[in-house]
Amino acid sequence: MKELAETAVDAALGAGASYADARAVEMRRQYVITKNGQVDDLSDAESEGIGVRVLVDGAWGFAGVGRLDQDGARDAALRAVEFARAAPGRHQTSLAPVEAHTGEYRTPLERDPFSVPLTEKIDLCLRAEDGMRNPDVKVTVAMVRAQREHKALVSSEGTNVEQDVYECGGGIDAYASSKDVSQIRSYPSQHSGVSGQGGWEYVERLGLDREAPRVGEQAAALLRAPACPPGTMTIVLSPEQAIMQVHESVGHPTELDRVYGTEAAYAGTSFLSPDDLGSLRYGSERMNITADSTTPEGLGTFAFDDEGVPAAREAIVEAGVLRGFLSSRETAAELGAGHGGSMRADGWSKMPLVRMTNLHLEPGAGSFEDLLADVDDGLYLETNKSWSIDDKRLNFQFGTQIAWEIKKGELGRMVRDATYTGVTPVFWGKLDAVAGPEEWTLYGLTNCGKGQPGQEAHVSHGAAHARFRDVQVGVSA
Amino acid sequence: MSRGLELAQDALRAAQGDEAEVVVHAERSGVARFAASIVHQPTLIENSVVRVRVLRDGKIGWASTNRVDDEGLADVARRAGEAADSARPDPDFPGFAPPADYPNVGGFDEETAAHGAADQARLAAAAIETAGDIGLYGIYTSGVTEIAVASSTGLAAEQTTTDAVCLCLAADKEASGWAERTGWRAADVDPTEPAREAAEIAARTRGGAEVEPGPYRAVLEPVAVADLVRWFSYDSMGAQGYLEERSFFCGRLGEQAFDPKVSIADDALDAANLPRPFDFEGTPKQRVPIIADGVIKGVVWDRTTAARVQNGQTSTGHAPPDAWRFFGPLPTAYAMAGGDADSPEELAELVDDGIYVTRLHYLSIVDPRGGVLTGMTRDGTFRIRDGKIAEPLVNLRFTVAMSDVLGEVPGLSRDRSLVNLSDLYEERFAHAALVPAIATAHFHISGTGSGPGL
Numbered sequence: 001m002k003e004l005a006e007t008a009v010d011a012a013l014g015a016g017a018s019y020a021d022a023r024a025v026e027m028r029r030q031y032v033i034t035k036n037g038q039v040d041d042l043s044d045a046e047s048e049g050i051g052v053r054v055l056v057d058g059a060w061g062f063a064g065v066g067r068l069d070q071d072g073a074r075d076a077a078l079r080a081v082e083f084a085r086a087a088p089g090r091h092q093t094s095l096a097p098v099e100a101h102t103g104e105y106r107t108p109l110e111r112d113p114f115s116v117p118l119t120e121k122i123d124l125c126l127r128a129e130d131g132m133r134n135p136d137v138k139v140t141v142a143m144v145r146a147q148r149e150h151k152a153l154v155s156s157e158g159t160n161v162e163q164d165v166y167e168c169g170g171g172i173d174a175y176a177s178s179k180d181v182s183q184i185r186s187y188p189s190q191h192s193g194v195s196g197q198g199g200w201e202y203v204e205r206l207g208l209d210r211e212a213p214r215v216g217e218q219a220a221a222l223l224r225a226p227a228c229p230p231g232t233m234t235i236v237l238s239p240e241q242a243i244m245q246v247h248e249s250v251g252h253p254t255e256l257d258r259v260y261g262t263e264a265a266y267a268g269t270s271f272l273s274p275d276d277l278g279s280l281r282y283g284s285e286r287m288n289i290t291a292d293s294t295t296p297e298g299l300g301t302f303a304f305d306d307e308g309v310p311a312a313r314e315a316i317v318e319a320g321v322l323r324g325f326l327s328s329r330e331t332a333a334e335l336g337a338g339h340g341g342s343m344r345a346d347g348w349s350k351m352p353l354v355r356m357t358n359l360h361l362e363p364g365a366g367s368f369e370d371l372l373a374d375v376d377d378g379l380y381l382e383t384n385k386s387w388s389i390d391d392k393r394l395n396f397q398f399g400t401q402i403a404w405e406i407k408k409g410e411l412g413r414m415v416r417d418a419t420y421t422g423v424t425p426v427f428w429g430k431l432d433a434v435a436g437p438e439e440w441t442l443y444g445l446t447n448c449g450k451g452q453p454g455q456e457a458h459v460s461h462g463a464a465h466a467r468f469r470d471v472q473v474g475v476s477a
Numbered sequence: 478m479s480r481g482l483e484l485a486q487d488a489l490r491a492a493q494g495d496e497a498e499v500v501v502h503a504e505r506s507g508v509a510r511f512a513a514s515i516v517h518q519p520t521l522i523e524n525s526v527v528r529v530r531v532l533r534d535g536k537i538g539w540a541s542t543n544r545v546d547d548e549g550l551a552d553v554a555r556r557a558g559e560a561a562d563s564a565r566p567d568p569d570f571p572g573f574a575p576p577a578d579y580p581n582v583g584g585f586d587e588e589t590a591a592h593g594a595a596d597q598a599r600l601a602a603a604a605i606e607t608a609g610d611i612g613l614y615g616i617y618t619s620g621v622t623e624i625a626v627a628s629s630t631g632l633a634a635e636q637t638t639t640d641a642v643c644l645c646l647a648a649d650k651e652a653s654g655w656a657e658r659t660g661w662r663a664a665d666v667d668p669t670e671p672a673r674e675a676a677e678i679a680a681r682t683r684g685g686a687e688v689e690p691g692p693y694r695a696v697l698e699p700v701a702v703a704d705l706v707r708w709f710s711y712d713s714m715g716a717q718g719y720l721e722e723r724s725f726f727c728g729r730l731g732e733q734a735f736d737p738k739v740s741i742a743d744d745a746l747d748a749a750n751l752p753r754p755f756d757f758e759g760t761p762k763q764r765v766p767i768i769a770d771g772v773i774k775g776v777v778w779d780r781t782t783a784a785r786v787q788n789g790q791t792s793t794g795h796a797p798p799d800a801w802r803f804f805g806p807l808p809t810a811y812a813m814a815g816g817d818a819d820s821p822e823e824l825a826e827l828v829d830d831g832i833y834v835t836r837l838h839y840l841s842i843v844d845p846r847g848g849v850l851t852g853m854t855r856d857g858t859f860r861i862r863d864g865k866i867a868e869p870l871v872n873l874r875f876t877v878a879m880s881d882v883l884g885e886v887p888g889l890s891r892d893r894s895l896v897n898l899s900d901l902y903e904e905r906f907a908h909a910a911l912v913p914a915i916a917t918a919h920f921h922i923s924g925t926g927s928g929p930g931l
Contacts, residue, residue: 066524118563
C-alpha cells in the first residue's frame with residue numbers, strides 16, 4: 001500500500017503539483033442485525049482504493065479511484081491535478097508546517113472481531129432480543145458491528161505512515177406502541193449503539209443481554225407515562241445525552257473550517273470567530289472541554305491524522321473560556337495558531353475534512369446522586385432521541401427517549417417525549433455541576449455527517465452526568 | 478464506467494450452486510465544491526461496488542466489494558455464502574425478484590455522461606461569476622451512475638443514469654440566500670440561474686428581525702416543502718415504519734388527514750423527475766399514491782416488507798440502495814401535486830400575515846407517530862404582512878405536526894420544482910422531489926436563532 005501511495009505522490013509531483021498526499025485504504029465492515037428473533041442483516045462489506053490530494057498553483061484537487069494498483073494510483077494523481085488546474089478562483093493555500101513522520105500504528109486488541117464466528121455474534125443478538133420481550137414491545141432489534149481500516153499515508157513532504165484501526169460496537173432497541181403512541185428505548189445509545197476502538201472484548205463488555213430486560217420494560221412503561229410538562233427548570237443530563245450536547249454545540253462550532261465558512265452551504269458555519277480564541281466565554285467555570293486523539297478506545301484515536309499530524313491532547317474550553325479550535329494544517333495557518341491534527345477522511349474516496357476526534361467534557365466531582373440532591377424541582381433526561389441545531393450552532397433543541405421528574409433531590413415519575421431547548425453559550429453558562437471521574441463514560445458514534453460529498457466520521461466523546469439551571473423544557477408542536 | 482450487467486452476471490456465476498442476487502452500483506462523478514467564490518474541495522470519484530446476496534437452505538447472507546476482478550468476485554461470493562451458512566432460516570424470505578420487463582424511462586444524457594473535471598469546474602465558475610460581489614458557496618456536481626441487478630431467477634436489469642445538481646448559497650456576514658437546480662440533463666441545470674436567484678434573495682435578508690414564537694401562517698418554497706416531506710417520509714411513508722407502528726399513517730389508511738388540495742405520490746417513472754425503471758431488487762417501479770386529495774392512501778414496499786404483511790401486498794419497487802437497507806423501503810421520487818397559484822407572491826396574498834420560508838436546516842423527528850418535526854429556517858426567511866413579502870427575519874426554530882402543516886393549505890403554486898434530495902453519502906444515488914411552493918395555515922415557530930449570513 002505504501003508503494004502505491006508513493007507512486008501516486010510521484011505522479012502528482014511529476015504532473016506539476018507543488019504538494020501531494022495519497023491515502024491507500026483497505027476497509028472492511030461487518031454488521032450482524034437481528035430483529036424480532038430473526039436475522040435481519042448479515043453483511044460483510046469491503047472497499048479499497050486510493051485518494052490523492054494535490055495543490056497546483058495554490059488550488060486543491062482530489063481524486064479517488066476504487067482500486068489498489070499502480071495504474072489506479074497514477075490515474076488518481078493525474079485526475080486530481082487536472083481538477084486542481086481547472087478549479088476557478090484566485091487560490092492561495094498555506095499549510096502550517098509539520099514535521100515529516102514515519103511510523104506505524106495498530107489498535108491494541110485482545111480478540112480480532114473478524115475471527116469471532118458469525119454464529120456467536122448472532123447468538124448474542126438473539127439473547128439480547130429475548131431479554132427485551134414484553135407484550136407492549138412490538139419490535140426488538142439487536143446489532144453488533146466490526147470494522148477494520150488499514151491505510152497508508154504518504155506525502156510529498158516526507159510523511160510515510162501506516163495505520164491499522166479496528167472498531168467494534170453494538171446496541172439494542174425496543175419499540176413499544178399502543179393505539180396512538182410509539183416509544184423507543186435503546187442501550188447504550190440510540191445512534192446505532194455505541195462503538196469503540198478495540199477488539200471483540202469491547203462488545204462483550206457492553207452487556208447487551210444484561211441490560212435488555214430493563215430496556216424492554218422501560219419502553220413499555222413509556223407508553224403509560226405522561227408527556228413531559230413544559231416549564232423552565234433545572235435539568236440533569238445523563239452522560240450519553242451530555243455527549244450529544246458536546247458534539248453538537250461544542251464540537252461542530254469549534255471546527256475551524258466551519259468558522260472560516262467553507263461548510264456554509266451544507267452543514268453551516270459557527271457562531272465563533274477566530275478572534276474569540278482565548279477570550280470568548282463559552283460557558284461556566286465548570287465547563288472544561290478537551291480534544292484528545294490519544295484516548296484509549298476512542299473512535300478518533302490514531303497516531304497520525306490524515307495529513308500526517310501526530311495525535312495530541314489539547315484544551316478546547318478551559319474553565320468556560322475558548323482555548324482552542326479543531327483544525328487542519330490549512331486552517332491553522334490561516335489562524336496563525338496551532339498545527340492541525342483533526343483532518344480525517346471517510347474512506348479512500350473523500351477529501352479529508354476538519355473533524356472531531358475524541359472530544360470530552362472533563363469530569364467534575366461527586367456522584368449522580370450528589371447532582372440530584374441539589375435539585376428541588378427539575379428533570380433528569382436520558383438517551384438522545386431527536387437533535388437539531390441551527391446553522392451557526394446556537395439555537396438547539398434536543399429530545400430524549402426517557403426522563404424522570406426530580407422532586408426534592410430524588411427521581412420521581414417517568415415522563416415521555418421530553419425536549420429541551422437553548423442557545424449554546426447561554427446554556428453552557430448555566431452548567432453548575434459535572435459529576436466526578438467515576439461516572440465519566442466514553443461513547444463512540446459512527447454517524448457524524450459533514451461535507452459534500454457527504455462523509456461520516458466516527459468520533460468519541462466522554463462525559464459524566466451534568467446539571468444545568470433554568471432551562472426551557474417541553475417544547476411541543 | 479464498469480461493465481454493469483456483465484459484471485453482475487460474472488458475480489452471479491461466482492456464486493454458483495446457490496440462489497443468489499447481485500447488484501452492481503457504479504459511478505463516475507465530479508463535485509466542484511466552492512466557498513467564498515473559490516472552488517476549494519474538488520472531488521472526482523470512480524468506483525464500482527458489487528453486492529452479492531446468497532440464499533442457502535432458507536438462510537440469507539450478504540457481502541459486497543469493489544474488487545471487480547475474478548479474484549474479487551470469487552471472494553465476495555464466498556463471503557456471502559459464509560454469511561448465509563451462519564444465518565438462521567428466514568421463514569418470511571420472499572425469494573429473489575422474478576424477471577420483468579422494464580419501461581424505457583429516460584434519465585440518461587450523453588453530454589452529461591461525458592462531463593469531466595474541466596466541465597464541472599467551468600460550470601462552477603459560471604455560477605461564481607454570476608453571483609458577483611457576494612460570496613458563493615455550494616457545489617456543482619455531475620455524474621453518471623450505473624445500476625445493474627442479476628439473479629438466479631433469470632432477472633437481468635440495467636440502467637445508466639446521469640444527473641447534474643447546482644446548489645448555491647450566496648452569503649456574506651449579514652445576508653444569505655439559497656437557490657438550486659437539479660436535472661438528469663446538464664443542459665437543464667444552468668448554474669447561473671440559482672446563483673443569480675440566491676444573490677437576489679440574499680440582498681433582501683440584511684437586518685433580519687426577530688418574531689415572537691407562536692402559531693403562524695406561512696409560505697414554504699419548494700426546497701422547504703421537499704425537506705419537510707422527506708423527513709416526514711422516513712417513519713411515515715415506508716412500509717417498515719408502517720409495519721413497526723412508528724408511522725403517522727398507522728390506523729389512518731383511508732382517513733382524510735390532510736387538506737383536500739394535498740396529493741403526494743412516489744413516481745420514479747416520471748421523466749420530469751430523475752427517472753428509474755426498477756429498484757435495488759430489480760422490481761419494476763410503480764407510481765404509488767401516498768396521499769390523494771388529502772386522504773392517506775398507502776406507503777411504499779419492497780419484497781421483504783410486502784411478504785411480511787401476508788395479505789397479498791406486493792413490492793411497489795422501492796427496495797433501497799445498500800446504504801439505506803436498515804431503513805427499509807422509502808419514497809425517493811415523490812411528487813406533490815401543484816395548485817392554482819401563479820407564484821409564491823400569490824401564495825403570500827393567501828397567507829396575508831405570516832412567515833415566508835425559503836430553506837430549512839437540520840430537521841429532526843421529535844415524535845414519529847405524531848408526525849412532529851423540528852428544525853430551523855435559513856437563507857431567506859421573511860415576514861409576510863398584508864399579503865406581501867416584507868422585512869427579513871432571523872432564522873426561526875419550528876416545531877410542527879405535519880398533520881397541521883398539510884392539514885390546512887390555502888394554496889399551492891402551479892409550477893413545481895425538482896429539488897435535490899441527495900447529500901452524496903455512500904455510492905451516488907441521485908434522487909429528487911417534484912414539489913410546488915405551498916401556503917399553510919399552521920407553522921408553529923418555537924424559537925429564534927441566529928441572523929442570516931455566515
